[in-house]
Amino acid sequence: MAVQNSEVAQTFNQLADLLEIQGENPFRIRAYRTAARTVMELSQSVSDLVERHEKLYEYPGIGKDLAAKIEEIVHTGHLKALEDVQEHTPKALVDFLKIPSLGPKRVKLLYEKLKIKSLEELEEAAVSKKILKLRGFGEKTRLEIIEGVKKLKQAERRQVLLYEAGETAQHLSSYLKNAPGLQKLAVAGSFRRQKETVGDLDILITAEKADAAMNYFLDYNGIAKVAAKGPTKATVILHSGMQVDLRVVADHSYGAALMYFTGSKAHNIALRAMALKKGLKLNEYGVFKGIKPLPVATEKSIYELLKLPYIEPELRENRGEIEAAQKGELPKLIKITDIHGDLHMHTTESDGRNSLKEMALAAARRGYDYIGITDHSQRVAMAHGLDKKRLLQQMEQIDRLNEELKSITILKSIEVDILEDGKLDLPDDVLAKLDYTVCAVHSYFNLSREKQTARILRAMENPHFHILAHPTGRLIGSREACDLHGLPQHRTITLDEVRCRASPPWLVGESRRYQYFTAVKIAGVF
DNA sequence: GCCGTTTTCGGCCCGACTGTTTTCAGTCG
Numbered sequence A: 001m002a003v004q005n006s007e008v009a010q011t012f013n014q015l016a017d018l019l020e021i022q023g024e025n026p027f028r029i030r031a032y033r034t035a036a037r038t039v040m041e042l043s044q045s046v047s048d049l050v051e052r053h054e055k056l057y058e059y060p061g062i063g064k065d066l067a068a069k070i071e072e073i074v075h076t077g078h079l080k081a082l083e084d085v086q087e088h089t090p091k092a093l094v095d096f097l098k099i100p101s102l103g104p105k106r107v108k109l110l111y112e113k114l115k116i117k118s119l120e121e122l123e124e125a126a127v128s129k130k131i132l133k134l135r136g137f138g139e140k141t142r143l144e145i146i147e148g149v150k151k152l153k154q155a156e157r158r159q160v161l162l163y164e165a166g167e168t169a170q171h172l173s174s175y176l177k178n179a180p181g182l183q184k185l186a187v188a189g190s191f192r193r194q195k196e197t198v199g200d201l202d203i204l205i206t207a208e209k210a211d212a213a214m215n216y217f218l219d220y221n222g223i224a225k226v227a228a229k230g231p232t233k234a235t236v237i238l239h240s241g242m243q244v245d246l247r248v249v250a251d252h253s254y255g256a257a258l259m260y261f262t263g264s265k266a267h268n269i270a271l272r273a274m275a276l277k278k279g280l281k282l283n284e285y286g287v288f289k290g291i292k293p294l295p296v297a298t299e300k301s302i303y304e305l306l307k308l309p310y311i312e313p314e315l316r317e318n319r320g321e322i323e324a325a326q327k328g329e330l331p332k333l334i335k336i337t338d339i340h341g342d343l344h345m346h347t348t349e350s351d352g353r354n355s356l357k358e359m360a361l362a363a364a365r366r367g368y369d370y371i372g373i374t375d376h377s378q379r380v381a382m383a384h385g386l387d388k389k390r391l392l393q394q395m396e397q398i399d400r401l402n403e404e405l406k407s408i409t410i411l412k413s414i415e416v417d418i419l420e421d422g423k424l425d426l427p428d429d430v431l432a433k434l435d436y437t438v439c440a441v442h443s444y445f446n447l448s449r450e451k452q453t454a455r456i457l458r459a460m461e462n463p464h465f466h467i468l469a470h471p472t473g474r475l476i477g478s479r480e481a482c483d484l485h486g487l488p489q490h491r492t493i494t495l496d497e498v499r500c501r502a503s504p505p506w507l508v509g510e511s512r513r514y515q516y517f518t519a520v521k522i523a524g525v526f
Numbered sequence B: 001g002c003c004g005t006t007t008t009c010g011g012c013c014c015g016a017c018t019g020t021t022t023t024c025a026g027t028c029g
Helices: A005-021 A026-041 A046-051 A064-076 A080-087 A092-096 A104-114 A119-127 A139-154 A162-176 A210-218 A251-262 A265-277 A299-305 A321-326 A356-365 A388-404 A449-461 A495-501
Strands: A182-187 A200-207 A223-229 A233-238 A243-249 A281-283 A286-289 A292-294 A370-373 A409-412 A415-417 A438-440
Touching: A005 A026, A005 A064, A005 A080, A005 A092, A005 A104, A026 A064, A046 A064, A064 A080, A092 A104, A092 A119, A104 A119, A119 A139, A162 A182, A162 A200, A162 A210, A182 A251, A200 A210, A200 A251, A210 A223, A210 A233, A210 A243, A243 A251, A251 A265, A251 A281, A251 A286, A251 A299, A265 A281, A265 A321, A356 A370, A356 A388, A388 A409
Parallel strands: A200 A243, A370 A409, A415 A438
Antiparallel strands: A182 A200, A223 A233, A233 A243, A281 A286, A286 A292
8 A cells, every 4th residue: 555645744743743842953853844844745656756766865855864764654654763752752742732832842841840641631730730830830821721721622723714714804904904003904824825724814014103003903802812912913812713913013024024924934934044045134024134124115025135036925835936936937826817707606406596597697797708507416416416307407598598698608517426436427418418517526435545536537438527526525624535546635726737727728616615626627637 | 854156064044922030941923
């Protein structure tokens, strides 16, 4: 059984967590984490690379040592070094790191001085005030730990979907726009990078008087708790549980601060290292030569100073965008204005919320040239999927509507279910009458990799198969991707890619909850 | 553990805030 890249990355991260608690050289720990990231971003499986004797140590952040460790994991399925470290460190200590105010140093102290090695022991030591004996532990920390243990027992820290975070961001932004003396405002962080889920919101403002704006922010009625506040920085927890960080900077630092708070952390570190090599210092206040600030009002001017073109926030993850920028090979990202139509839409015939005509009119108002109607097929009974008879009726309806509406073209389609054996859920004669089909898996997500892949390949062999919808079936935060051979786990799709995949060059539908744009069938998707 | 137009050794991003301390270490982003 081949080892997945994510398993290798997980092993490295586990090792890094444990070494952190043991007080190992922090740079060595960082190397493990960097390597874990690199492995996750590889477009090929490490198993294949090892099998073909590719030089793993030529990838960024992977040297000979880590390459050997990767090979060990591929060959033996585990890492002896991790097991050795695990043997001497209780696993629960790693969970302690998730508690606010507990970092590796304090976890180490708790373990060494008080022999604490489980969540229960930690709770007991906090409640009985034993931990106050330790240097650096006071009453505040004690209460933080009790609260943290409670939360940890309940659930993981909540990550919300991007669009949910967008609603909170919208509320907060419109509130803050009325702050006294407000000049500029941006929601930065992972939200600006448009990550699929967002853990907290980072809001950056410039204002005539920082303290007035800060106080205005702290008066926001959605705040449940103020976790930290200073003259330029505050952290609050909203009633929804979401954390919001506010930073106030001087107007001339806005560009540098926006870049800094947008991240990602890895991208910033890489940029700072580049700046250092040029004899410059980069921080959230600007770019400095010695102590002399250079004029950098915008993010663009900072990139220019580093001899780089502007890098879009969505790409700032230090997974090759800086190298691509240096070579002038940055991908062009999809913009709303690039979208001319939507090929994945439901109506009230199945589980949509609007009628066929309402959908068409709404799309026309958006300026779309075309839409494709893709209600569910009969097998998805929960969504009242269409059988042959109802689909034929809908097609007639579409013909009539196309006559009536001249501003938009409505294409006939269906989201046809891929059955467990790879057959499509409707007979070929009716599929042949459609403009195109969207095919998707809605059941049996847990088949083995071999069976799942064979199932989809078989569906693709059908001459009426055109588009594979939500290819991995992953629901962000609630259902894992199904195991398929050859689909990358995580990546950004660019406009050029969509163009070259789609023939004719249609953009394809997306959903808020699925990770992927619906992929279009081309040779070599798998 | 990685890496090299200061280098094969000696660096490795950097600042705000907190809590505990009595000047600063640890955490966080």
